[in-house]
Amino acid sequence: MGALASNVQVGVIGAGAMGAGIAQVAAQAGHPVKLYDNRPGAAAQAVTGIDRQLARLVDKGKLLAAEREAINARLCPVDTLEALADAGLVIEAIVENLQVKQALFSQLETLCAADCILASNTSSLSITSLAAGLERPQHVVGMHFFNPAPLMALVEVVSGLATDPAVAARIYATAQAWGKQPVHARSTPGFIVNRVARPFYAESLRLLQEGAADCASLDALMRDAGGFRMGAFELTDLIGHDVNYAVTCSVFDAFYGDFRFQPSLVQKELVDAGRLGRKTGQGFYRYAEGVERPQPAELHSSACAEACVVEGNLGVMQPLVERLRQSGIAVTQRAGSGLIQVGDATLALSDGRLASQRAREDGLRNLVLLDLALDYSSATRIAISWSADTSDSARDQAVALLQRAGLKVTGIADLPGLVVLRTVAMLANEAADAVLQGVGSAADIDLAMRAGVNYPCGPLAWAANVGIAHTLLVLDNLQRSYGESRYRPSLLLRRCEAKGGTLHD
Structure with missing residues (x-):
């Protein structure tokens, strides 16, 4: 089903930052828009604020003055809900309260045409619950924008149990017509992104x-x-x-x-x-005027690193080998199990075990574990941890090698999975469970995390790059270390490893 025609009246309820942003998006896409808020004067004030935003776009050369005038002409603040009776789509962006939203939708059903689509911008409430008790629950859908709505690309199109698939498809197409990147999601807690x-x-x-x-x-x-x-x-x-x-x-x-x-x-x-x-003014950091931001810890080494031995294929870390060569390191390669030897130190990508545990179980002396990087050829910092029996001199040799490659090195306590690796593994694990449970497709979930919260890579694509087997190994080892269900691997990851495919197959 195609997008709503641009001449269809759009109603937006709630003139806060999100509601005003949604109204701006719809008006810029060519729709006549009526903006309502139960606070006297709030809608008119929001329209004035939208014009200020448009004026800035004109000043930056991103919008023509004539376009600004046309958009303003399509925006109309209204004082009553009854003024939205001619809308073909009404989007609410009011307080996150189930009873308040239900009462609003019930009122809108009596005011608007039978084919009017009622959309909620809720980020957390059940679309199924919002539609319960309505005469036409099939016309209720989630249309979750991200703040600020004019800038953020993602829209989660959320279907409740009663939502007509044709309605969801129309809202999806409409979001595309508005210049957004929509994804389909089922109404479950947090939808996709949250x-x-x-x-x-x-x-x-x-x-x-x-x-x-x-x-x-x-x-x-x-x-x-x-x-x-x-x-x-x-x-x-x-x-x-x-x-x-x-x-x-x-x-x-x-x-x-x-x-x-x-x-x-x-x-x-x-x-x-x-x-x-x-x-x-204060959270994890202090924001008072004149207060300097604390700097990250960094290890330094005066050791000399001129050569190293790479044993086997390093998997996701393989780009580090070329980076070492380009830094003037003499790299010798030989068969092995994915290790780097420099001086007395043995370097390896974490597999989710403690460094001390892995050193003992695998018989590795002076073990230094490396964290995951998005791209080892361009990363500027890396985390390391080391086993209890790793000598200071061996650790310094490892640090010197990484510094020679242009990496800042931050040492952390010996904890399972280090920092980036355990985080990415857990993101991929939750994304895999969301696919398994039918919340969204693998492609949509990866897109949602990139477009909605600016992740550098979709979690499922990232897991594929790391390797499904290695991601699963990290999760298994995290679960063994902590003994908690928190780290239990998704059955979809196990299924994917067993069949040898990817999560996008």
Whole structure:
């Protein structure tokens, strides 16, 4: 089914930042838009704010003055819900309260035409529940934009039990016509993004709680090695800990206390203290004027690294070999099990075991484990950990080799899976379970995480790059180390490994 014609009236309810952004998107796509808010004057104020945004686009040369005038002409603030009676699509962006939204939709059913589509921008409430009790629940669909709506590409098109597939298809096509990247999702807790993203925060919070490293170092590793735009601590400071913690608690409760979504006591303490992040001036970091941001820890070595031996294929780390060569390191290759030997040190990609455990079980002396990087040929930082019996001189030789390749080296405590690797494995695991449970397709879930929260790579594609077998090995070893169901591997990963395919097959 095609998109709504551009002459179809769109109603937007809620003139806050999100509602105003959605109204702007619809008007820029050519629709006449009516914006309503129950606060007197709020809709008119929002339209004025939209014009300021459009004026900035004109100043930057991204919009013609005539286009600005045309968009403004299509935006109309209204004072009553009755004014939305002629709308073919109404999108609500009001308070996240199930009863309030249900009452609104019930009222809209009596005002709007029988074929009017009622869409909710909810990020967490069940579309099935929102539609329950309505005369036409088949016309209710989720249309979850991401903030700021004019800039963020993703729209989650969420179907409840009663949603007509044709309605979902029309909203999907309409979102495309509005210049967005829509994905289909089933109405389950967190939909796609707010569910799959939980491990991004949870693993950093656990690593901090276990003394792996400080916030600045963990954030730097997620940025400089993992390729994420922000680490978990700076991102939650930006979002607000009250908001982020509430979403985590909501998803945890909705999944009946599944430990995969367990909230963090570290974050709860910040919320209890009123340290909510940037908006209060302090969270994990302090934001007072003149306060300098703490710098990540970095290991330095005065050892000399001129040569190394690469044993076997390094898998996802193979690009590091060429980087070492280009740095002037004499690289000798021989058969083996994916190790790098430099001086007395043995380097290996983590497999989810403690360095000390792996050294003992595999008989590896002076073992130094490397973390995952998005791209070993261009990463600027890498995390390492080392076994209890690794000598200082061997560790320094490993650091010297990595420094010679242009990598900043951050040492962390000996914990399973290091930083980026365990986070990516858990993101992929949750994404795989979402596919298994029919929340969305593998392609849509990867797209959602890239377009909705700016991940550098979709979690499932990333797992394929690391190797499904290695990702599964990391999860199995994490589960053995912690003895928790939190790290249980998805059955879809096991099925994929067994058949030898990818999660996108």
